[in-house]
Amino acid sequence: MDVLGHTTQFFFELTPDRLLGEIERVGLRPTGRCMPLNSLENRVIEVELSDPLSTGEKSIVVKFYRPGRWRPEAILEDHAFSLLLSQSGLDVITPVSINKSTLFSMQDQLIYWAIYPKVRGQLIDEPTHEQLQILGLKIAQLHEIGATFQSHFRPRLTVDNYGLCDLLESITRLSNYSW
Numbered sequence: 001m002d003v004l005g006h007t008t009q010f011f012f013e014l015t016p017d018r019l020l021g022e023i024e025r026v027g028l029r030p031t032g033r034c035m036p037l038n039s040l041e042n043r044v045i046e047v048e049l050s051d052p053l054s055t056g057e058k059s060i061v062v063k064f065y066r067p068g069r070w071r072p073e074a075i076l077e078d079h080a081f082s083l084l085l086s087q088s089g090l091d092v093i094t095p096v097s098i099n100k101s102t103l104f105s106m107q108d109q110l111i112y113w114a115i116y117p118k119v120r121g122q123l124i125d126e127p128t129h130e131q132l133q134i135l136g137l138k139i140a141q142l143h144e145i146g147a148t149f150q151s152h153f154r155p156r157l158t159v160d161n162y163g164l165c166d167l168l169e170s171i172t173r174l175s176n177y178s179w
Helices: 003-012 016-025 072-087 129-146 160-175
Strands: 030-037 043-049 059-064 112-117
Touching: 016 030, 016 043, 016 059, 072 112, 072 129
Parallel strands: none
Antiparallel strands: 030 043, 043 059, 059 112
């Protein structure tokens, strides 16, 4: 089996004790209480800590990235972008830095992971007109800041490469369909 295939199989076999062991390896002390969280393709767990982070959190969210999906450089660019957004006044959750690093890897596998503070949110049933205006302004601010961010490892999402091609492919398939 190739290296990535082996790593992917290992990813699917990750157990709570192995995940908690990785968290201990970077110097944090989990209580052993952990809970899996919903995620489409990554392993994401909430972990309770014996000793709070320097920022006071006793619960963290740990994200184990699916192998082969993103290069570590792309993940680090995401981390840098979220930090830039936070420093620019947007309410975004940024990864926790431990020993000046926000990205960690399992010692014998190509599995990368990051730690985030647990932040509680509030789900609203139906946003008000004022809330929608605020959301629109925040999205505009995010795009404005994003336009200044230089990304070298993440794909650039444009109408041409993530919209127009799909539309043209759909039109081609439909035109070849025998009605």
